[in-house]
Amino acid sequence: MWPNGFLNITSRGRRSESQVYLTFDDGPDPRFTPSLLDILAQHQIKASFFVLADACAAYPELVRQTAEAGHDIGIHSYSHAHPWRLRQAEAREELHRCYHTLANITGNPPSLFRPAYGRIRPATLQEARALQLHTVLWNRSVIDWGAWGTLAGVSRRLAALKPGDIVLMHDARPDTNRPETTLTALQSFLNTDKAASLEFSGLSHLTKKRFRN
Template sequence: MKLLIKKLKKLMNRSKNDSIWLRFCGWILIFSCLISFHSFPVRAEAYRCVDVQEKRIALSFDDGPHPRLTPKILEILKRYNIHATFFMIGKNVRDYPETAKLVAKDGHEIGNHTDSHIRLCGLGKKRVERELEECSLQIQKVCNQTPGLFRPPEGAVDTAVLSAANDKEYRVILWSIDTRDWESKNEGAIVRRVLSSVKPGDIILMHDFISYNSKTPEALERLIPKLLARGYEIGSVGELLRIGS
């Protein structure tokens, strides 16, 4: 970009006899290049769902690991031979390394959910990069996985977040179904929320680190057989992306 602008300036100033109109057009061209360069620096995209032909959906769990909830969820998934995606917070991996290891041992996909679970919008690219790097280091150290998927806290993204994720070669993953398990005290409501809108390619959001009144394991226990009865295959986000591509 800098080289292009330099050449344009040189072309515009090469002769004192150049018309004012030519110079004006040249400056307009430079201005347009600058606007385009600064307005569209990001190639990353955020996936809410995946375009698939098969009846495939993905299960994802945010905010863990947690020694009370995560093992219960793992036991249910193992019983149905389902692999899911766990978007882990770096701090929780440090606090509960043995629980994090259980997730990896069971063959689940582990994603980056930042180191501190801070809302990233407005923080700037360098802070976002630090959050990604610290979380990734913890996951690599404890789980022996290098995460390739990233879910921003609260699903909040701006240009800096997408740019940092792009530079770190992450796929940004949001969701198409929010179970709102973090606020629901009734597992039936969580199950109905999913079943009322589920469709092929959906990415379902649940949590394995919320209040001690969490009904996520109970809801998952009821939800999985109902989804299977409808003919859905359930897997990780990575599996869904591979099928979609």
């Protein structure tokens, strides 16, 4: 049975508004996250980062740098273990450990949660609700991994963004080293007229309106 309030999940913003929500998973990564932060700062864009707590523990200054730049930082998991392959207690603990790691590093409790691999289950939704987290998925992925994660492919999918899109991207990948392609495609896209016609916001802009605990 799904827990009460499980519908407090969103995967898309409002088409009637101009905002696009860029989100980046699996960081922080000292090879790629600093360059991404520079790109976002150059274009005065706020984004949302869903981080792995084991990486946060290794690079706490990078987490603080991201927060101080005004970006949203949300929970992804502790180790990126697949939620469906864990016992309920283990799945809850992945979320719980990430929550407290982030709170200790930034000095502020996180408010956003995206499950690893986007796979939801009642145990983690219950834990997220207990921690007063808003669960956010996505409706558009640039598919910046695997055989489709080419520069041409990522660039084409970025060019198709529409208002209201929550966009899945990566500034790190546990299983590949492709974020340099993402950064190149993103920098090129943000210099286009299409990007100039959009307004980019962090997810807190959306969740503060949509969710009421």
